[in-house]
Amino acid sequence: MRLLTHNMLSSNIKGVTNGFPLRIEIEKVVEKQVEFNPDFLKNMFPKIEWKALVNASHSMGYVELPEEVEPSRLDSEDFLHKFHHALLELHLEEGALVCPETGRRFPVSKGIPNMLLHEDEV
Amino acid sequence: MWYLCMFYHRLLDYRKAEVESLAQLFANDEEDQYKTQRLKWRLPLHHHPDSPFHFVDLPSEDVARNVSNRSILVKGMYELWGEGGSYEELEEAIRSYPDERKLPYLEPDSTFKINVDTFGKVISLQEQTQRIHGLSYIPFKGRVNLKSPEHKFWLMETDDYGVNNGLPPIVQRRIFFGREIGGADRKLLPTYQLKSRTYLGPTAMDAEIAFLMANQALVMPGKLVYDPFVGTGSILIAAAHFGAMTMGADIDIRVVRDGRGPDCNVWSNFKQYGLPMPIALLRADNNLPPWRTGLKEIFDAIICDPPYGVRAGGRKSGGRKLMKGVVGPYTVPDDKRTDHIPSTASYSLVECVHDLLDLAGRMLVMGGRLVFFYPVVREDDNVNNSFPEHPCFQLIATSEQILSSRYSRVLLTMVKTSQYTEEIAEEARLKHKDFKENHLKWLEDGNLHSAVFSPSDLPLNGAADAKTSKEPKPKYRGKYV
Numbered sequence: 001m002r003l004l005t006h007n008m009l010s011s012n013i014k015g016v017t018n019g020f021p022l023r024i025e026i027e028k029v030v031e032k033q034v035e036f037n038p039d040f041l042k043n044m045f046p047k048i049e050w051k052a053l054v055n056a057s058h059s060m061g062y063v064e065l066p067e068e069v070e071p072s073r074l075d076s077e078d079f080l081h082k083f084h085h086a087l088l089e090l091h092l093e094e095g096a097l098v099c100p101e102t103g104r105r106f107p108v109s110k111g112i113p114n115m116l117l118h119e120d121e122v
Numbered sequence: 123m124w125y126l127c128m129f130y131h132r133l134l135d136y137r138k139a140e141v142e143s144l145a146q147l148f149a150n151d152e153e154d155q156y157k158t159q160r161l162k163w164r165l166p167l168h169h170h171p172d173s174p175f176h177f178v179d180l181p182s183e184d185v186a187r188n189v190s191n192r193s194i195l196v197k198g199m200y201e202l203w204g205e206g207g208s209y210e211e212l213e214e215a216i217r218s219y220p221d222e223r224k225l226p227y228l229e230p231d232s233t234f235k236i237n238v239d240t241f242g243k244v245i246s247l248q249e250q251t252q253r254i255h256g257l258s259y260i261p262f263k264g265r266v267n268l269k270s271p272e273h274k275f276w277l278m279e280t281d282d283y284g285v286n287n288g289l290p291p292i293v294q295r296r297i298f299f300g301r302e303i304g305g306a307d308r309k310l311l312p313t314y315q316l317k318s319r320t321y322l323g324p325t326a327m328d329a330e331i332a333f334l335m336a337n338q339a340l341v342m343p344g345k346l347v348y349d350p351f352v353g354t355g356s357i358l359i360a361a362a363h364f365g366a367m368t369m370g371a372d373i374d375i376r377v378v379r380d381g382r383g384p385d386c387n388v389w390s391n392f393k394q395y396g397l398p399m400p401i402a403l404l405r406a407d408n409n410l411p412p413w414r415t416g417l418k419e420i421f422d423a424i425i426c427d428p429p430y431g432v433r434a435g436g437r438k439s440g441g442r443k444l445m446k447g448v449v450g451p452y453t454v455p456d457d458k459r460t461d462h463i464p465s466t467a468s469y470s471l472v473e474c475v476h477d478l479l480d481l482a483g484r485m486l487v488m489g490g491r492l493v494f495f496y497p498v499v500r501e502d503d504n505v506n507n508s509f510p511e512h513p514c515f516q517l518i519a520t521s522e523q524i525l526s527s528r529y530s531r532v533l534l535t536m537v538k539t540s541q542y543t544e545e546i547a548e549e550a551r552l553k554h555k556d557f558k559e560n561h562l563k564w565l566e567d568g569n570l571h572s573a574v575f576s577p578s579d580l581p582l583n584g585a586a587d588a589k590t591s592k593e594p595k596p597k598y599r600g601k602y603v
Contacts, residue, residue, distance in 0.1 A: 004401060004402065005369075005404065008414060008417055008420065009412050010413065011412070012410055012411070021414075035398060043344075044346075044420075047418075047420050049414075111403070112403050113404045115405060115406040115407075116375075116406065116464055117439050118454050119440065119441050119451055120451045122439045
């Protein structure tokens, strides 16, 4: 699971009002290279919850992203590479996503998060 | 400018739609009318609408080349130098075609090749050579190169090939001569054919159709494409081939995560072709998508083949008995939570399509495309043409593929033309509730399986009767090809 996916997902258990961002529990992180595409990053940037991305990248051990960011930073090649790395190349292979409100664990196995709810959660 | 477009004689309903989509993809901003309006089409004299020959108006030769090279169904796109009902008429037409259009391609230092092609009949090599020699009135100055010529010329002929051979009826002989501009790369199809793919499911999408779907969705490098019913990834493979970032979800964990072993799963399918892996695969329910509130307009296209309950049925969260109201919600004991496998209930097609449209309305960028298959029951060859609608979307293409005498599937291409508003979201919420409360009724209404598989009403009194009641083979197969 890449951090782009993490940035899109929330816990949708019945009754949970703020299921975002999910806390990351790490068992195994791998880096997977993805082709660098500045246009894709520029398109994605306004849709990203920046704080959640920064915190998620910290929990994966990557501390290069600035806490606050202005859209003008997108002109910097260096920044784009860091953004690219955090968003697309850090990959949670084994672990879990944890609902911030209820503590429910959504397991991540072989890089695939299991977001399906139990019968009593729908 | 008008070009002669010759199609492969298959998937007739998909041919023009593909060219229209690709023209939109490749036309540049100054060629605005080609982006916003439908293309102009014209048929050759006396030709049936299902004929493989069409004339199409495209903004430039570059666009015509890009469109045809990217397409799957365009056999060739040509600059027409002449046409006629006989070789005399053809000669006259070619002679009167302006020299300034012809001479640049006939230069002494160029190389060329002439191909002869026929539709609906076969002619011998000898006859082909004769026909090529018959073109000696064209002042070819270049050298012949059969392997990699700079310019390819085509002499194409249709003739009265009689009836009852499954081809569109033809009234009169027609001959075309033109310079090739481009054509589909059909080598893709043997490369991606399903029979050599490692990981397959029961409803894996055929490679040719998957590429057509990707073309309808205007897939390009740097676009983000999502398939909510990813299965073995066969649709996303086509999107990844055209350079898109892909994302897929499925409710069945066995399909997305485990596959059939370490080198036989969705990831390995992408590896097999050297394509970039999907950006994300996840297990999620299309009925209760796990996207955070506030997330919208993130996908450039959503392409999918929803489960219609004929070869594979849809599933959603919530137990079968729970949805029927037989039992109350099952509370999972705390010690069993970790490895609990939640039960699922049937997911009717109506509800599934409703959820899909709602999701697409919210998650697609403006101008983004939703491309999916929708099944229709066929009655006496009349297809009931009512397709799902949504206030955010405009339906721009419908292409039917007949699957059996009972039903066919229609590829719907929709464009997001309006914003997803609060009112639309509220309406979707109410509808979602209605589906949940009247689970059984909706399941009954959307039952396609019985329409497709129920025994026929005709009395079958022995083999003799069955034989006589058998209808003669249709004269012209039309969309069956």
